[in-house]
Amino acid sequence: MNASDFPTIRDICKLVYPEDTPYTEEELAKHKELYPQGQFVAEHLATGNVAGVHFSLRISMNDYHIDDSWDVLTAHGTFEDHDPVNGHTLYGADVFVSPEHQHHGLAHALTDATRKLAVEEGLWRMVAGSRLPGYSTVVDEISPLKYVQEIVEGKRIDPVLTAHLKDGWSVVKPIQGYLAHDPESAGWAAVIQWINPDCPPPPGFELR
Numbered sequence: 001m002n003a004s005d006f007p008t009i010r011d012i013c014k015l016v017y018p019e020d021t022p023y024t025e026e027e028l029a030k031h032k033e034l035y036p037q038g039q040f041v042a043e044h045l046a047t048g049n050v051a052g053v054h055f056s057l058r059i060s061m062n063d064y065h066i067d068d069s070w071d072v073l074t075a076h077g078t079f080e081d082h083d084p085v086n087g088h089t090l091y092g093a094d095v096f097v098s099p100e101h102q103h104h105g106l107a108h109a110l111t112d113a114t115r116k117l118a119v120e121e122g123l124w125r126m127v128a129g130s131r132l133p134g135y136s137t138v139v140d141e142i143s144p145l146k147y148v149q150e151i152v153e154g155k156r157i158d159p160v161l162t163a164h165l166k167d168g169w170s171v172v173k174p175i176q177g178y179l180a181h182d183p184e185s186a187g188w189a190a191v192i193q194w195i196n197p198d199c200p201p202p203p204g205f206e207l208r
């Protein structure tokens with residue numbers, strides 16, 4: 001990620017998260033300063049523009065609760081809780097792809113790049129919170145747990161969780177209040193993880 005990418009990243013952010021405040025250029029620069037190798041950008045070769053991103057930081061899950069919010073897990077979006085010493089978990093703070101480039105496997109490629117980083121750095125796992133933007137359409141009909149189960153079983157499609165499952169993540173559990181402004185997900189998200197087979201968490205450090 002280069003400083004010249006920041007304006008396009010902000011533009012994509014406004015398109016995919018219309019309810020939210022986009023990252024500032026200062027925040028993006030800070031993320032890069034704290035953990036440059038964890039900030040991935042997919043570039044559209046024809047134009048040289050950013051097409052998608054995956055942002056990550058290393059954290060120690062012992063310092064958090066499984067149902068902590070994105071604000072807590074990212075130190076309010078600053079990534080200042082990045083812990084290169086005791087952070088055995090690569091926390092996927094964000095992944096988004098420009099609408100014009102979605103459904104071309106970019107999220108999958110970005111996740112593969114992030115997974116490679118987790119392996120190279122000998123981390124136990126990747127953890128993230130998956131939005132559930134399809135849930136608001138059925139919130140009066142089924143529980144979040146049932147919704148997530150049906151996505152996992154392939155009985156329903158969620159525009160985000162289905163993509164994450166296809167990209168190799170698995171669900172730990174649904175949680176409430178992960179994102180402050182996400183009416184599409186009706187306030188819910190699913191904690192997802194990918195375990196590094198070469199270096200799994202030691203007994204007692206699994207997520208539940």
Ligand SMILES: CC(C)(COP(=O)(O)OP(=O)(O)OC[C@H]1O[C@@H](n2cnc3c(N)ncnc32)[C@H](O)[C@@H]1OP(=O)(O)O)[C@@H](O)C(=O)NCCC(=O)NCCS
Binds near residue numbers: 106130163
């Ligand atoms: C989630 C997101 C990053 C996926 O990006 P992407 O580059 O389109 O993802 P991929 O192309 O790697 O995979 C998309 C897969 O999701 C699944 N999927 C998503 N919507 C689907 C639908 N309506 N019907 C069937 N499958 C669907 C499919 O498996 C699809 O693969 P396919 O296109 O080959 O069929 C993108 O939709 C996005 O930026 N969303 C807005 C921001 C966001 O919510 N980010 C997630 C934060 S947790």
